Amino acid sequence: MDKFRMIFQFLQSNQESFMNGICGIMALASAQLYSAFDFNCPCLPRYNLAYGLGVLLVPPLILFLLGFVLNNNVSMLAEEWRRPRGRRGKDGAVLRYMFCSMAQRAMIAPAVWVSVTLLDGKCITCAFCTSLPVGALGNASHPGLSQEEMKRVLARIPCKEIYDGQELVANEVAVRYLRCISQALGWCFMLLMTTLAFLVRSLRPCFTQAAFLKSRYWSHYIDIERKLFDETCTEHARSFAKVCIQQFFQGMSTDMETAHCHLPKKKPTDDGEASEKLLGITDQGTMNTALKSWHRCKPPLHLHPDAPSRGNGWAGEGQAPLQPPPEPPAPRKEMAAYYSRV
DSSP states (O other): OHHHHHHHHHHHHOHHHHHHHHHHHHHHHHHHHHHHOOOOOOOOTTTHHHHHHHHHHHHHHHHHHHHHHTOTHHHHHHHHHHSOOTTSOOOHHHHHHHHHHHHHHHTHHHHHHHHHHHHHOHHHHHHSGGGOOHHHHSOTTOTTOOHHHHHHHHTTTTOTTTOOOTTTSOHHHHHHHHHHHHHHHHHHHHHHHHHHHHIIIIIHHHHSHHHHHHHHHHHHHHHHHHHHHHHHHHHHHHHHHHHHHHHHHHHHHHHHHHTTOOOOOOOOTTHHHHHHTTTTOOSHHHHHHHHHHHHHSOOOSOOOTTSOOOOOSSTTTTSOOOOOOOOOOOOOOOOOOOOOOO
16 A cells, blocks of 8 residues: 555656546546447448447547546646736747647557457548449349349448348448458558657657756746645645634633633644644635635736835835835045154
């Protein structure tokens, strides 16, 4: 149990490793889901195409959206995109970098589903069995069959137990032909996705190295800033609750002493430490104002340790701006005269 806890803490501390692990799990889950899926082609001319393409395309779309849902950075991206500009500008390149990184990871599971589906061949066989070239594979001049009847017979190719068109085209020949096309498409799709991944991961930093480094740095900064803000809020809430509970029990002790119930007093030793962690915010209204200020007016990204603090923009609105400190007066020159009586 301790090993799993250590692994989970490592993945949680390393956001990229955690998301790569989630993507790998989703890819394996998509392959396992397809193997457990019971494929039942309707074998009807009007429904084969819809069913086959639906099984091929709808689950990848669901897996793609699920990849965004499981990504913790989605809410961070939406918050950064929708937040007021305030005293900190918004860089579109950073937002695009964050979205592209999430989209690349979310594409892994859908790509695995499409690849496995095409290599298996059932979807293509069901969807395009009515478009089979009967002239090249069978007897196109079968007497007594109209075009609609021929499509109805060809639609039963995936259903071997009810197929009755052996005189038109052999079932094994049709299935083998469609499965061969499907597997060729599957390998081409895998080659295409691998090539695109190589180009995106390898060649993009070579052409725009400075912009790439800048976008990656500030995307990491936004992630770390949010984590530190959440940790600070958690610590403040813990200290706030601790002081509130201590004050409640102290009030109860005072009331019981007033009612002549003598109880031993024991002053908490960490009350002062918890009060210091509140950072001067000791009521609900002030805390709500501080949180609203963080959303509306985040501090600018200019660190000047020697400059005086100017606040966060929510306290003292409408007041005159702070004046720079006056220059120190020039040093006065003092002269001393000594007189001798000799």
